[in-house]
Structure formats: C-alpha cells, structure tokens
Amino acid sequence: xxxxxxxxxxxxxxxxxxxxxxxxxxxxxxxxxxxxxxxxxxxxxxxxxxxxxxxxxxxxxxxxxxxxxxxxxxxxxxxxxxxxxxxxxxxxxxxxxxxxxxxxxxxxxxxxxxxxxxxxxxxxxxxxxxxxxxxxxxxxxxxxxxxxxxxxxxxxxxxxxxxxxxxxxxxxxxxxxxxxxxxxxxxxxxxxxxxxxxxxxxxxxxxxxxxxxxxxxxxx
Amino acid sequence: xxxxxxxxxxxxxxxxxxxxxxxxxxxxxxxxxxxxxxxxxxxxxxxxxxxxxxxxxxxxxxxxxxxxxxxxxxxxxxxxxxxxxxxxxxxxxxxxxxxxxxxxxxxxxxxxxxxxxxxxxxxxxxxxxxxxxxxxxxxxxxxxxxxxxxxxxxxxxxxxxxxxxxxxxxxxxxxxxxxxxxxxxxxxxxxxxxxxxxxxxxxxxxxxxxxxxxxxxxxxxxxxxxxxxxxxxxx
Numbered sequence: 001x002x003x004x005x006x007x008x009x010x011x012x013x014x015x016x017x018x019x020x021x022x023x024x025x026x027x028x029x030x031x032x033x034x035x036x037x038x039x040x041x042x043x044x045x046x047x048x049x050x051x052x053x054x055x056x057x058x059x060x061x062x063x064x065x066x067x068x069x070x071x072x073x074x075x076x077x078x079x080x081x082x083x084x085x086x087x088x089x090x091x092x093x094x095x096x097x098x099x100x101x102x103x104x105x106x107x108x109x110x111x112x113x114x115x116x117x118x119x120x121x122x123x124x125x126x127x128x129x130x131x132x133x134x135x136x137x138x139x140x141x142x143x144x145x146x147x148x149x150x151x152x153x154x155x156x157x158x159x160x161x162x163x164x165x166x167x168x169x170x171x172x173x174x175x176x177x178x179x180x181x182x183x184x185x186x187x188x189x190x191x192x193x194x195x196x197x198x199x200x201x202x203x204x205x206x207x208x209x210x211x212x213x214x215x216x217x218x219x220x
Numbered sequence: 221x222x223x224x225x226x227x228x229x230x231x232x233x234x235x236x237x238x239x240x241x242x243x244x245x246x247x248x249x250x251x252x253x254x255x256x257x258x259x260x261x262x263x264x265x266x267x268x269x270x271x272x273x274x275x276x277x278x279x280x281x282x283x284x285x286x287x288x289x290x291x292x293x294x295x296x297x298x299x300x301x302x303x304x305x306x307x308x309x310x311x312x313x314x315x316x317x318x319x320x321x322x323x324x325x326x327x328x329x330x331x332x333x334x335x336x337x338x339x340x341x342x343x344x345x346x347x348x349x350x351x352x353x354x355x356x357x358x359x360x361x362x363x364x365x366x367x368x369x370x371x372x373x374x375x376x377x378x379x380x381x382x383x384x385x386x387x388x389x390x391x392x393x394x395x396x397x398x399x400x401x402x403x404x405x406x407x408x409x410x411x412x413x414x415x416x417x418x419x420x421x422x423x424x425x426x427x428x429x430x431x432x433x434x435x436x437x438x439x440x441x442x443x444x445x446x447x448x449x450x451x452x453x454x455x
Binding site: 051053074077078081082083084086087088089090091092100101104105145148149152 | 347349350352353354355356357358359360363367370371
C-alpha cells in the first residue's frame with residue numbers, strides 16, 4: 001500500500017509574515033503533483049514541513065500506510081526525501097554522495113555499488129563517479145542531488161524548484177528524468193515551480209499556493 | 221658566520237650518527253606531545269562539535285573561555301600545575317610531578333583549547349544546508365553530526381596541526397613540571413634551552429633541525445591522509 005500524506009490545516013509564520021495559513025491537501029495517489037506560486041509565497045516552507053524538516057505552528061502532517069497513522073520517526077523519514085533548491089553537495093566523490101543515503105540505512109556495500117551505478121547511468125553521471133562532487137557544474141550538481149535522493153528508493157520525493165538554478169539543457173534533462181520516474185510508477189513526486197509550462201508538462205495534479213493556502217488549479 | 225656553518229655541520233653529523241641520547245630525547249618528545257595531542261583531540265573535538273551544533277544558553281561564554289585559553293602562557297600553566305601536583309598540592313598524592321605524565325597533562329592543557337576552539341570554528345563554518353541534506357537523506361541526529369564533522373575535516377586537521385605545533389615547540393610548562401631530568405623528562409625543547417645555556421650549540425642546533433623536520437613530516441603526512449581519505453570513500 002502506497003504511503004499517503006495528509007496535510008491538515010497547517011499554519012506557519014516567521015517573524016513579520018504568516019507564510020502558511022491553513023493548508024489542507026492530500027497526496028494520496030502515485031504520480032507528479034506540482035505546486036506553483038510566486039517567489040516567497042511559502043512553497044519551500046510547505047515542502048520542508050511535509051518532509052518533516054520543520055514543525056508547523058498549528059495543524060497536522062500525517063503519513064498513513066494501510067490507513068494507519070505512522071509515527072514521525074527515522075523509519076518514516078527514510079521513506080520520504082526532499083531535494084533542496086541549494087543542492088547541499090558533500091565534499092566527497094560523486095559516488096560518496098550517491099552512497100550516503102544507502103550507507104546511513106545500513107545497505108550492504110555490494111548492493112550500494114550496484115544501485116549507485118544503475119542510478120548514475122540513469123542520471124547521466126556515470127562518467128563522473130570518481131570526481132569530487134563539488135567540481136560538478138551547477139546542472140550536474142542538481143542532477144546529482146536528485147539522483148542521490150532517488151537511489152534511496154523513496155516513496156514520496158519532494159523536489160523544491162529542481163530546475164530553478166540550471167540551464168535549459170539540464171532543465172530538460174531533469175524534466176525527462178521526472179517524466180521517466182512518472183512512467184515507471186511506484187513513486188509520488190511533489191515538486192514546486194513557478195514555471196507554468198513546466199507544470200503543464202509534468203503534472204498529474206497541479207496545485208497553487210495562494211494567500212497561504214493550497215488550492216487546486218482548474219484545468220482549462 | 222664561519223662558526224655558525226661549522227656548528228651546523230656538526231649538528232648534521234650528530235643527526236646522521238643516530239646518537240642514542242639524541243634519539244631518546246626525540247622519542248620522548250614525540251611520546252609526550254603525541255599523547256597530549258591524542259587526549260586533546262578526544263576531549264577537544266567533541267567539545268568543539270557540541271558547542272558548534274547544540275543550542276545552549278552559555279555558548280558565548282564557553283566560546284570566549286576557549287578562545288581566551290588559546291593564549292594561555294605556558295609558564296603560568298606550568299606554575300599552576302606545579303602547585304597542584306607538588307607534594308603539598310591537592311593532587312600531590314598522584315606522584316606525577318617530574319614525570320612524563322605531568323608533562324603530558326601540561327601539554328594537554330595547552331593544546332586542548334586550540335583543538336576545541338579551532339574545531340568549533342571549522343564545524344560552525346560548515347554550510348547549514350549540509351546538515352539539512354543529510355537529514356533529508358535519512359541520517360539520524362548522530363549520523364548528521366558525523367557528516368558535519370567530516371565536512372569540517374580539513375579545518376579540524378588544521379586544528380590538530382596547530383595543537384601539535386604548540387606543544388612540540390613548548391618549553392616553559394614542561395620545564396617546570398618535568399624538571400628536565402636527563403634520560404627521563406628531557407625533551408627536545410628543554411634540551412635546546414639547556415644546551416644553549418651551556419654553549420653546546422651543536423646538539424641544540426641538531427635538535428632544532430629535527431624539530432623542524434618533524435613539523436614538516438607531520439604536515440606532509442596529513443596532506444597525504446586527506447587525499448587518500450577522499451579516495452577511500454570511493455571503495
């Protein structure tokens with residue numbers, strides 16, 4: 001049974017601004033959800049709360065499996081992953097970055113190598129395996145940050161503006177990878193963007209963050 | 221000038237003859253400073269990490285104390301430790317005064333603030349996004365801390381080098397608590413001071429050259445270890 005995320009009436013404020021004001025939304029099907037909205041409207045905050053990096057001031061974030069509410073422990077956090085807009089690449093090799101999420105889960109070395117190799121191939125980074133990850137271009141770095149999240153096999157993958165800081169070519173590559181994951185199935189992707197045409201290309205469900213609330217985008 | 225060159229030549233001859241007295245002094249120096257560095261690292265690195273990563277009320281005060289203690293005058297440390305370890309002092313019963321153990325304690329007191337403070341600086345300068353990335357990839361709190369410390373490894377290496385440099389070159393504290401006893405507590409720096417006083421510049425110069433050489437070897441070794449460490453991460 002797929003992991004379901006239910007967001008119930010969450011509120012979040014930072015000094016001087018109420019960012020989220022009563023968000024209600026369910027991510028209960030596989031596929032790609034795209035959350036749109038202008039800069040500073042709270043998209044990143046929303047994803048950080050969903051990814052359990054921060055606590056809401058009010059409201060609930062519930063993860064359910066087989067109808068059961070799951071405890072927000074490390075086991076649950078290892079079933080979801082957030083790719084941050086600023087990549088947060090570790091100062092080690094591309095392989096080291098890729099293997100990180102698997103190593104912290106205690107995956108066997110032989111399996112780590114196999115899964116990393118397969119994923120690097122998929123993300124077009126196989127030739128860079130031994131390179132220090134900090135020497136990658138920004139586009140490659142962004143692909144690496146998505147790849148190292150994907151290699152852990154998350155059930156829900158949060159992508160915070162995955163193409164915001166990359167060139168056209170890398171943006172298209174990342175879009176193709178998201179579409180590839182969508183075709184493959186078995187994964188829920190929740191991503192943010194302010195590019196409406198990108199949302200149209202990728203989304204199964206389009207959402208908008210407006211005045212602190214998540215609302216569906218009506219299809220034309 | 222001619223005299224200096226002559227003394228330098230004789231110093232080199234002493235080194236290459238592998239004089240047993242010289243070797244014993246060098247080994248004791250390495251042993252004392254090495255232990256002081258190990259203890260300082262075991263205590264100082266976690267202290268630096270905790271101050272850098274944990275929210276605590278007195279953080280500013282702890283940092284100020286660590287930074288102040290970096291400049292501790294060695295003779296003051298020696299004097300303080302002498303009073304504590306002397307027969308009538310509160311820890312006189314340990315019988316540590318005029319032993320290599322007392323010298324290790326003295327050097328640890330001098331190296332610890334350097335290791336802790338510079339480690340703290342290195343860790344606190346790691347981009348916060350690294351911690352967030354580790355957590356989003358499923359790391360526990362402890363694994364996240366280890367990741368941050370690893371990211372700060374070059375800064376931490378520098379802290380260790382600085383700490384080792386401080387204690388290897390130190391003379392005041394160990395002279396007071398070690399007593400400079402031949403064959404027992406006599407190390408390179410105290411021997412240099414003593415032999416210079418006696419006008420025996422050859423041995424003093426020989427030890428000076430060895431001291432510089434050791435410092436260079438440590439720096440090169442650390443550089444190699446750092447490079448290898450990156451490669452090992454691949455396997």
